[in-house]
Amino acid sequence: MVVLSQTALDHYSLIKTCKPTGLFSGIPVINLMDPDAKTLIVEACEEFGFFKLVNHGVPLEFMSRLETLAMNFFDLPQSEKDKVGPPDPFGYGNKRIGPNGDVGWIEYLLLNTNPQITSHKTLSIFQENPQIFSSAVEDYILAVKRMAYEVLELMADGLGIEPRNVLSKLVKDEKSDSCFRLNYYAPCPELQALSGRNLIGLGSTQTHR
Template identity: 75%
Template sequence: MVVLSQPATLDHCSLIKTCKPTGVFTGIPVIDLRDGEAKTLIVKACEEFGFFKLVNHGVPIELMTRLETEALRFFNLPQSEKDEAGPPAPFGYGNKRIGLNGDVGWIEYLLLNTNPLASLNTPENFSRYAVKEYIEAVKRLAFEVLEVMGDGLKIEPRDALSGLIRDEKSDSCFRLNHYPPCSELQALSGRNLIGFGEHTDPQIISILRSNNTSGLQICLRDRTWVSVPPDQTSFIINVGDALQVLSNGRLRSVRHRVLAGSVKSRVSMIYFGGPPMSEKIAPIPSLMAKGEERLYKEFTWWEYKNSASKSRLGDNRLGLFENKTQ
């Protein structure tokens, strides 16, 4: 979203929450995409955790580091130049404010529309080639992961999930996040500063790659927050809200957040694969046991996005679409 930038001081961040340090998560599911058991392991990880780390994924490290370098070059530009970065809202450059409903974080970002029918309007002072090449690679990866997942779920046809983001009207986007180091963080007496508050991703699937800087945390089923060790050569794959609905809650949309650091900056690059605006989102019948009740009402992706735009970051955005039992 395009917003007015603010000076990077803790005075501005007085509304940003702090939190106590948490432990490092050692039980993260690590899945080799070329493993013959990948389809089973992916489904299991998405059922138990809602995310996993993907290795041997086939995306060249050169594409990752090239875009990371380009991102840092852009985020190190004078503030006035970044503030002018297009394209029009809700895409473009944003700083500190997340969304339209009061959420803030220690972050600046660039949000781009990757809809196949839209032009990839990168800012003039950003390498369009580096972005386009990277996005095409992670798109192909998203297709493959969803098709392997479909095999594990025994969905017919195999491309039932990937087809939703292959569609030329797919509502997908790409986000570059920069969490600059906060030199005043020591004043928080051992507490952490929220860079991006807790939330679930709205779309079907998210493909995340970060630099070798910690900060990502996920929430386990017992509501414990744990840190995910950084790995700049792998991807973190997140289940989104739409996939949770399509699987009737079998696959879990993972709640996560990002903490800012005092010394090193964190750069993350996320592709969000979403369905077309008119697509009806409802539990897939073949994924439901005989007699199993639908946990969610049918809704269009546009209806979900319209509702989500009026919510806060940490809200349960699927709550309005749940089938409430009497």
């Protein structure tokens, strides 16, 4: 999940973007309720490698509640946020996003998707009532997992793979190492002074142009 500040949105137009060469009709949009969804998913993966999913069944209230709570956390004083870091690997982190000291302009919370394994740092995100945040995270993750199971099984159907749960069972496995990351792209004070220098938001290296 990405939490983007309004100020960052206002400055977004200042960032240089690369336009694709040749014809590009846009990111494929797939309706999960479409009877042809399995075929469309496979085609999108083969041609683009990603797609936008609509009518996915993840309640908007789950997304809105978690986004609000995440913003409440990221709006805290830096000294308070630092108490939940550094990530080990779970917890709060910012800027230093790579093993070699790579720098990005980002803050994040990295959480385990297995409710049975909870980092002590996760529980300390909101000192006053951590259960509210934990509940919001769990509701969202469970809903997204159900969506992921369905997409993976439709993908298997579209590829003619049997059994159809051969992919989804990897995510369902209790020992799965999947994680959940909340990214926050805060306003970047250096943005207007970049003058051709491109500061990445997330990645393992920093790009200069």
